[in-house]
Amino acid sequence: MSEIPNRPSDQAALDSRSLTALENDITATRDRLARSIDELTERVRPDNLVASQVARAKQGFYDATHDERGELRTERLAVAGAVVVGLIVLKVVIGRRR
Template sequence: MTKLENDIVTTRDRLAQTIDELSVRAAPKNVIARKKEQAKVSFTQATRTESGELRMDRVAIAAAAVVGLVVLKIVSANRKQKKWERQRAKRSW
């Protein structure tokens, strides 16, 4: 084989290996796993100090936000129920 042919074979092998690596990286299962890991790291950084202790101020803010969303959902559901009952009352003769 000539040097050119050797270069072509080497380049083709590297390209095939690169394509294989990209297909593994782009697989949905692997993308999801990477995103989950990033979310865990972000959550840990947001809720813990560098020494590993909880950041109570941030945890309290997050808990308050969750409680607020739950309250809003309950209020919204109650309002929908009352509206539905009023509409039914208007229709029944």
């Protein structure tokens, strides 16, 4: 059977441990919050945002031009090439009309 402290000295010891535990919890929470703020600050730095977008664009281009085995999707590249050639021809034709 456990005893419930009822003497002033026992209560003071419990209060002291509770206060220490509370202070430790506050310190740990403050440290976690500081780390979270540092991580968020790092994520939203313009350099990091640009790097993330560039990496995403490169991956999207790779996914669009390569199949699951990593081989080029020549049919997609042929279509893209035809579109580029078509745009160049259109620009030349429009340029001559001026």
